[in-house]
Amino acid sequence: MLNGKQQSAHHSPRALVDHMEDYLGHFGLKRVRDRKVSAQYCKNVRGRLTRLFEECRFRWLGDDGGRTNAK
Structure with missing residues (x-):
């Protein structure tokens, strides 16, 4: 089983838009009530x-929107 960082690293080459x-x-498969x-x-x-x-x-x-280097 992968931990959180390993899972993130495994999926990180894909853009968030692709994940979205x-x-x-x-949702096409999901049913609610x-x-x-x-x-x-x-x-x-x-x-x-x-x-x-x-x-x-x-x-x-895992992107922080460029905030890592912000002062």
């Missing part, structure tokens, strides 16, 4: 995650 697409694709996840919900999640990634400048898993 996989996550949203999972015996109903499929709505297209509107998927659209809202995509918009919120995209905004988060852009405003925080997150591009890769």
